[in-house]
Amino acid sequence: MQMHRRATAELLGTFWLVFGGCGSAVLAAAFPDVGIGLLGVALAFGLTVLTMAYAVGHISGAHFNPAVTVGLWAGGRFPARDILPYVLAQVAGAIVAAYVLYFIASGAPSFDLAQSGLAQNGFGDASPGHYSIAAALTIEVILTAGFLIVILGSTDGRAPAGFAPIAIGLALTLIHLVSIPVTNTSVNPARSTGPALVVGGLALQQLWLFWAAPIAGGILGGALHRILFARGENPDVAGDAGAQHR
Numbered sequence: 475m476q477m478h479r480r481a482t483a484e485l486l487g488t489f490w491l492v493f494g495g496c497g498s499a500v501l502a503a504a505f506p507d508v509g510i511g512l513l514g515v516a517l518a519f520g521l522t523v524l525t526m527a528y529a530v531g532h533i534s535g536a537h538f539n540p541a542v543t544v545g546l547w548a549g550g551r552f553p554a555r556d557i558l559p560y561v562l563a564q565v566a567g568a569i570v571a572a573y574v575l576y577f578i579a580s581g582a583p584s585f586d587l588a589q590s591g592l593a594q595n596g597f598g599d600a601s602p603g604h605y606s607i608a609a610a611l612t613i614e615v616i617l618t619a620g621f622l623i624v625i626l627g628s629t630d631g632r633a634p635a636g637f638a639p640i641a642i643g644l645a646l647t648l649i650h651l652v653s654i655p656v657t658n659t660s661v662n663p664a665r666s667t668g669p670a671l672v673v674g675g676l677a678l679q680q681l682w683l684f685w686a687a688p689i690a691g692g693i694l695g696g697a698l699h700r701i702l703f704a705r706g707e708n709p710d711v712a713g714d715a716g717a718q719h720r
Contacts, residue, residue: 492567540663548696
């Protein structure tokens with residue numbers, strides 16, 4: 475598959491993830507009387523990945539996340555030469571989604587970016603539960619590592635074919651249920667970058683952690699899976715695995 479097609483799929487998928495996931499938090503989580511709440515936001519993030527994995531997984535492998543791309547490289551499923559175009563496409567999709575979401579949200583007379591935000595990530599005073607930087611770093615590393623293990627395991631040739639997007643989407647839902655109170659849940663540097671660039675201020679100042687921790691977690695999860703569970707032969711790159719197993 476040509477790189478421009480794969481990158482376009484990654485841009486579209488990441489747009490969908492940020493627009494759908496963050497959009498559910500900004501537009502629907504606390505809507506009067508019928509707000510979807512934390513459970514609804516967590517489910518929305520999982521559904522964005524599940525739906526787009528089926529839609530474009532056969533094209534790009536459905537990463538939608540720089541930590542997943544780097545983690546798949548660490549797990550032996552993705553070539554280093556393709557990391558940069560994937561990450562650039564993912565970040566671009568997240569930024570476009572954040573600005574589109576801001577445009578829509580600002581259409582409500584009660585919306586105040588400084589007060590409501592765009593579901594940006596944070597720690598300390600910017601954490602929904604005011605969790606410390608150490609707590610934020612720890613949970614982001616652990617959950618991203620677990621996410622990579624689920625991704626690599628469910629797309630393995632020995633796993634039941636066709637069910638990987640369901641496992642991956644449910645894993646992302648679980649991750650949000652655990653960590654929304656701590657960091658508003660990143661496990662995805664692109665997802666963090668889009669809202670932070672629009673909101674600015676503290677969200678932008680703290681963005682470094684939501685690159686460092688998910689990338690470290692992705693590498694940890696990818697390496698652990700490769701050491702503990704990988705087959706003896708070299709697996710395909712993620713894009714080919716996506717075509718076969720997603």
